[in-house]
Amino acid sequence: MTKSSQTPAEIETFLKQAIDLAMESLRATGARPFGAVLVKEGRVIATGVNEILATNDPTAHAELTAIREAARKLGSPRLDGCVVYASGHPCPMCLAAMHMTGIEAVYYAYDNEVGKVYGLSTAAIYDEMRKPFDQQKLKITCVPIRPEGIDLYDLWRRQTTN
């Protein structure tokens, strides 16, 4: 799979599958309506739904759950060349995870504009995170302490280069 090689037919197939997962999960458990399908070389290798209600894990978004399952199955934290199909607009947590794992592309069906009416938008989090650190609601402060006279990052470099 090279970049941008997803065909309209496969995009529709996998998005439909992501929406079906969301719908099944909503109907079965009352979960928030989000599903995701993670595809490598045209094959589904992992899926996820929003599991926050069932697990109380605030990071159990559909996309993050699929990413974790895919990494477990592939035995690697790297997901280069994989494509995510999500029913909803990825939130910044999930999007950052996609960036960091090398996901190639993400397609989604319901954007934040649509979700806003239902309280299912993460646009406010995106807006917040676009601000400089010192202007975000969450107080973010660097306090550059270096206890014990040992520099953590120097130690890491010594351990990993020996």
Add this chain to the structure above:
Amino acid sequence: MTKSSQTPAEIETFLKQAIDLAMESLRATGARPFGAVLVKEGRVIATGVNEILATNDPTAHAELTAIREAARKLGSPRLDGCVVYASGHPCPMCLAAMHMTGIEAVYYAYDNEVGKVYGLSTAAIYDEMRKPFDQQKLKITCVPIRPEGIDLYDLWRRQTTN
């Protein structure tokens, strides 16, 4: 605890603990040097280290691991009023999770400027995520399909308001 109520002494204590966790984990397992401590009302309720090497889970950052543990212990996905102390600069995935869970503040000791020299900076991911969707390396596309004649979000609203 009201906003900004962390004293310099407690900030130093908990940051030192986060750095100690990172150092222990690095020494014991060769893990990437990151630790985090999650505090509620002055008490540590969860800790985390980077577990990617051990688990292949790309989301197992110290902060996200501590957030998951805290939510499990509290029995709630909300962490309002909690404070995170992290050895390193939080990445956008972890920062977004903090925003979404209601974390009040985060303090960290090693910023991305320092981490850059060691390949331990996430500044590039922040830069990428500040761009509009259509200019990011990861291809991000909304394809607003609505299969089956049932609107997923309408269904969710009906289920949750009944």
